[in-house]
Amino acid sequence: MDTDPELLAALFGIDNYDPSQSFTLAVIDMQKMPPKAERSSFIPTYDNMRRFAEQELTEKEGFTKPCLAAILTPEFSEGYAGFMAAYAGTGKNVHNRDAVEEYALETIPDPELRTLNRARHVMQGEFGANPLFAGDGMTKVDQNNRYAKDIGQNSGVVETFTFERDPLTIDELQTLGAVTLIPAIPLKA
Template identity: 50%
Template sequence: KNTRLLGRFKVVGELMMDFAKGRKQQLIRAKTRGARGKGASFDDLETVDAPAPQAPVPPPVHKVNTDSANNIKKKNAPPVSLTEAVDRLKKARENIKKNGYSGKYTDSDLIDIVNKGELNDRFYFRLIFGSADTIGNNSLGFTRPSGRAPYWATTFDMAENADSDPELLAGLFGIKDFDPDQPFSIAIIDMEKMPPQTERESFIPTYENMASFGNRELHEELQILGADMNDLMSEEMSEKYRRFVKSYTDAGGNIYDKSSVYKYSKKYTSDEALQKNLQARHIVQIEFGANPIFSGNGLTKVTPESRYAKEIGQEYGVVETFTFERDPLSLAELEKNGAAKIIPAKPIKGK
């Protein structure tokens, strides 16, 4: 990997050859004269100080820049604190009750934001299963046995007009089979106050960004299967994986049973390359949460069955954010540090 050193090693090789030739001639002369030659020594060879080997540079990850100004014009100024963010959600609720839901951004606006490639928002917004008074010991993302705890969210700016209505948010986020009896909570996250104890990276989860990050973070798992994230992150592979998961779950399979998924992939297709890619794509789902509805364009698709679908009135809901954490802090710890605020998510419409 250090090809820049080949020139120097060529010089060393030539010196070694000269040394060997000279030593051979010296021994011949010594034998002829009956002299005793000195033992071989490398002391007279020129030394070359090679630079210390450098660690390979990881692929770039598109991190969220919370300091620079956003190139996309916001519909209104961002909040300056968690308290203001909560107050603004209350106002949004009153507006929904009075005038119905109206989003800030059109489909073309959302696509433009993704194409810009950066989210510079300070406050993030996440819908969480469970009531606000019982989830304190949980983290923002579910921690896997590997220690990875990623979570999918959006920015406060994207979700503000939807208030804290879990049904409306589920429609915007593409969540199917919304259950009105399921308790939900909202986490408003202040990214500027998130403590540095945990490893953290955030970006818009496009195919390109996920491939770049996954090839680094899942390198060992993918290497065992001989798979590459660039092959997994495409619309073609997404469609193949959607069909595979549907077939597997229709047959009664548990998507979280890794060995069962692997066995089924061998029954599903005789194409060994496809088997490996389906198995690798399953790892991406389990470790990153990129399930079969992951679109790869950085946007959520509005749930057509949602009661809010007509009010939303467009194909896409919000720009998604993918945040990766390892060994994260609990929600209670984040609240104590002033980095997050957890509030109940209350539906506006009745059942």
């Protein structure tokens, strides 16, 4: 089993791999999870994510059905990826909603497009649908990752999105025998 954290980051569409951090791979056996937990799992296509977001994100936060229909398309995703790449080039934290919103105010003249980018960024923060989210159930390989050429393809793994209203801790999962923890060891120095 490959446990190199940088390789896994490339395959899972994680574009902010930090080699100075240590990583552990958590393999969860869903068959050993308690049935009472409120859990929803699905393949994260654009349509499935839109349906899920319609249930979980409120209009108060700006997530109307037209907004979700607009931001969950290949065309919008391409523009969002460009926006976030430009923002990342500023060196500011890509997870800071206020800073991203301020950058959008400075760089996007169209108020509706700013609102859509803000909504897409909130979705990224809440559901992990980062700029490499392909919307077809596959991850995009981060082409800036040094493993990208070794992988030799644009798609990484088939994704499964699992949302739990009250997720169990690693300790609780270990008590149930539902998780195996494997140290992620870099292969390339």
